[in-house]
Amino acid sequence: MRITDLNREGGIGSNSLLVEAGEFNFVVDAGLHPKMVGMAAVPEFEHIGDRQIDFVIVTHCHLDHIGSLPVLLQKHPKARVFMSLPSQMLVERMLHNSCNVMKRQKEEKRIPEYPLFTHEDIEQIADRFEPLKYKTPLSLTKNGETIEITLFQAGHVAGAGGFQIDHAGKSVFFTGDILFDDQRVIGGARFPHARKFDAMVIETTRGETERPEGKSRDSEITRLLETIRETIRGGGSVLIPVFALGRMQELLSLINAARKDGRLPRCPVFGAGLGLDIADYFDQITKRTQLINYTRKVTKELRLKRPPRKLTPGKEPPEPGIFILSSGMLVERTPSYQLASTLLAHTRNAICFVGYCDPDTPGGKLLETRPGRTFLFEVLDYQCPVLAKVERFEMSGHADREEILEFALAAKPETIVLTHGDPGARDWFSKALEADDHPVRVIDPAPLQAVEI
Ligand SMILES: [Zn+2]
């Protein structure tokens, strides 16, 4: 089997792998780079050349995995597209939103090639999406050769899947993005355990993150709830910036439960945007598949309010409360960015980060700014001292590096391929894997260089 990383930038970026297995060619994910724009954000699909792609496997619906799917599928009209049923229920909504964002960016940032696809393009590819059941192998035959695909629940986010490929007597496992811990809305990864694989392709997101002694998801949730409670009691507001898919519904569910059991006082809760729409899809997924646990009841019980439309930097919103808004990294011109500009200059407020923040985003920069120092909201042309409490809580949607290491080594593979991680994160995995007693060949593939596994 040959694997080529089509993500031209390396790192996390626009995830996409080309896999050649005998008669079969397939692609794993077709993402869009969150920090790049225009065609530079798209994987190097030209590299596929005139190979015929038989199928595409979508691991989950975050944009760094699906954002360029319509571009790929237009070039490969015969490719079948496999994903879990929850992913199939979410993928169109996510792509339509991405199309809207690109249309806006075309004007704001003057990117002539945007949108990379239209709403009609999405509709045209939608009937090619085929759901795969978890733990149920699918066999495909071509020119007398057989390949088998088996999807396994990966935690991380609703619909996420890792998968096993069996071909020509070899068995290879691709983790996709993983979380082993159970969350409120979705159970953790249910990967095959202690089964021998010839090779593994693993994500390495948290390779540079050491979990501090004594910190666990539960203890971090407790700390978050304490911060919210104290802030609300002091008359302030709390902003929790979240990703629309996954984090938002997890936080709504968590806050609702904490209010019911008395860990949080009653106060207004505000939410808006794509995340609320996704919450409605989660309601349908819960009813149809029982693979997740989120119903409309949560939003109803919370009496979720829309944040005020007009917000002025430096001026606190008229009604204090808990604001659960995207984007998770305070990206410019998003609801969380706007709201942060109203809260930051007042000591009684708190901004609580619960997920990964890229250091180049406003969220990443705010986390690096010391209390009392000045922070600039560039596109609002507003700056103020950091007086609100700014904290981060370790509630990542990705597994700890040690857990992934343990899972990978338990399968006793000959080869491990590293994906989905910054260079430092990949280095940590390389060193840790090579230090193990079990001899394993570790490959950190350079973009567009085929590796044999
Ligand atoms: Zn993801």
Ligand SMILES: [Zn+2]
């Ligand atoms: Zn990802």
